[in-house]
Amino acid sequence: MVFAIEEERLNRRKHAVDDFPHKSINACLNYCDISLSDVDKIVLPYVPSLESKIWLPELKRRLFSSKSTPERLRWIERYLEHRAQAHILPTSKVKSELRQIGDSLPPIDNQPHHRCHAASAFHPSGFDEALVFTVDGKGEHDSTVVWHGDEQGLERLRTYTFPNSLGHFYGAVTEYLGYRAFNGEGKIMGLAPYGELNEKIETSLRSAIETGVDYDVTSITEHGIEDGVAQLERLLGRPRNTSRGEFTDWQKDLARVTQHLLEEIVTGIIKQYVNETGIRTVTLSGGVALNCKMNKEIRELDAVNDVFVQPVSHDAGLALGAGFLESSPETVYQITDVYYGQAHNTEVIKSILETNKIDYTRPTQLTQRVAEEIANGQLVGWFQGRTELGPRALGNRSILADPRTKASRDRVNRFVKHREEWRPFAPSILADAAESYFENPAPSPFMIDTFQVRPERASEIEAVLHPADGTTRPQTVSKQQNPKYYQLISDFADITGVPVLLNTSFNDHGEPIVNTPTEALKDFFGMGLDVLVLDEYLVTKS
Template identity: 60%
Template sequence: MTQIRSRFLPTRQIENRLESFGTPLPPIETVPHHRCHAASAFHPSAFDEAVVLTVDAKGEYDSTVVWHATGRRLKRVRTYEHPNSLGLFFATVTEYLGYRMFNGEGKVMGLAPYGDDNPEIESALRELIDTGVDYDVTKLTKRWGTGHGVETLEGVFDRPRHETPGEYGQWEKDLAYTAQKLLEETVVDIAETAVDQFGTANVSIAGGVALNCKLNKRVRESPAVDDVFVQPVAHDAGLALGAGWSRQRPAAVDRQTDVYLGPEYETDEIRSLLETNKLEYAEPDDLERYVAERLAAGDLVGWFQGRMELGPRALGARSILADPRSADSRDRVNRFVKHRETWRPFAPSMLESAADRYLDDGQPAPFMIDAYDVHPEAAAELEAVLHPADDSTRPQTVREDQHPRYHRLIAEFEDITGVPVVLNTSFNDHAEPIVRTPTQALKDFYGMGLDLLAIEDLVVEKKTT
């Protein structure tokens, strides 16, 4: 009986696990999956009232949930149950294009702007799925996983699953474009319908599908929508945040302005590690100025500063930085550091005070969770951090209180170059997790073509002959 209970009751499973560690048992409560996502999107938004959309593949029995949120509570108003799942729809296209589900969706989004309207693909997909507020994608998603959906697409298009992910012809680009378009029109319609129903023009979004920054851009640009907050840890890693917040009154939660919730390491600890490893290092009097000068000279910099970011984006705590001003810089990051598909864009970190200078509809965007168009006259300054196909960008705006040292570095880079922006990509090799510890940072520094590592107050450099 105990075994049956422990197998099927999640609370009991957690208790067993903690017991096995010898940890004292705290009281355990469970919070539904989509309620966690919803709280993670609304509670830290600082909205008094909002429509909340939680959109993912599947959490318990739900795939998409629409909520009406006020300062007192979150009310579920419409549920789209699994398998009617937008996350699985996009995952199916992702698998069909040769990437893995729950992994390559961002690449499909990045591929989409290279595509174009393709009436044949679009009419075939519209035969399969209904879009909009009453969407139905179950012809593709009716069985868990993407096998059935991929087979269906293979039959409809009379083309096998793509074998060489990353290398695409125009047809695959058009498919990505069309899938993104249908996803956008569906979520925008759900948002606009709920805004109309509840009379609030604030929208909060979470769930794995909310990592799609182009989708978030479309919601923000809807004439029916005034303001959008997207939980930066939109996927299931953010459930813990939501579970905690869900027990509080939304109005009692402060606006979330950063994600620096991970571990940090003292300079002395790092100094000792470097000495143990017989590595030379220096301690510049003005680290930010020194690194800014090196960036302006074209060096590629590993930047390890303060508490690590929670979530999928490196936001100046575990980042690789480069000069944002030329496509050549982007190509060097690809060649020497990230070893990834050359068509994929990089993103910028910019001073928040410069958002207006570069971004259409520029506003604080501290999380790289939302895309923007760039003023055409300013685009030439940011060539390395624009999407090559549509000149959009996925910025991080930085304020001094969010990360003082990163803010100062960008300000110093502006002082030297006139451009208050750096290229920022995550500190990891291709398909690896972001580095967390100093040891991991050192391994990546020496495993990739980085020139300089700025790790807390210290710098490590490669000897060039």
């Protein structure tokens, strides 16, 4: 893999839902200095015809439902349109969009959604053999699949079909608590530790779902997210949350119970298949694999020796898996970083600053100067090298702050990120210091796992602790992974004795992470940042 970027970074629409990736395709072609006619094959990470296993039962249900005739007719029209697209013209829309990029189109192939997730997790994991666990809302007719991966490829061991979907179950609770499904699940995960394992809530949910290896959540998920919210209202005896104020203790308890049930189901499945196969290495992908609290529970299972969570586990990572399926697993390099996006030339950045008459300096000891600014309480926008692939800023498009005080955390939340003050931040830490700060440490280069902070170290990094449970979601930084960022953290450690920085993504609330110097400048002047570093150049608001 030589280049990868998400469409949202280029068209500036968060998640870029339903947008054809014109800009990202052009960016890939431009980076490689090729045209569309030079491409040997395009692989799409879905097979439309497989969705018939969902649509046919739903068609029968709709035909005999109590809904009004016009509503049933509208749904049947949608069904017939989908079937035509799936069987008669499965790639026609893609071809039409691609012709806006180039006239000569390469062959187009399709691979199943969950198989692409599985390849994205196993092929670059560095493991010779692993249990591969893919879990999301829905991919064609699959929602959770257990795989066996080895040098021969991928073999399905167990499939849980839609609508028995853990992603939709968690999404329904997310929507019930006032956030958007498929967008706010991370907030519910962050809210969960503030709650208790409320017995009444747990009893109500368990009356409707089954946990364990044969889990079944279809009573909540069978008819979509909105219907799932209605089912939760009936089960729990309370209306959905429509307030933007503080959460009640009961709502926090619901988040906690939901997280607990998810962890119980997933760890139960993994333990079962570790015991059946004797394979003690696990890889994960799919949107639910972004749940870093769940990933901690998996990593800490006695039955599991090692875990790799694909850092682009959501659907943006499907493109990786679709490409990897064209190669045998042993030929795919282990993924060690996610710096695959666009970079911006130093002289181009200088020209942008001068054209906009923005004062700047070019310190000879840049990382030392920036470390001093952070140690003095300044909030820094840090823009370097190639943009990261995936949902996390990992030291190239980051906002950085002093990790030592709660005041630092509160200032970033209130004046920079403009988000709920209860939400925790994550740290970047020198990889060789992780053992002295975390219990049961392991490499965590992608900020997709959580660890318990050692009690004796907690007071040193209050800004990056979860206030309710003393955990944190770190990025462990090695010199090989990101030399400049490693040096910055080292310089901060020399000044403060703490080899850690608060690291959050360089974007305002509701925006994609910045991609270009111009976007970084816009956010710098529009947010409560004090210092901006663009490659070698330093800008201050003073």
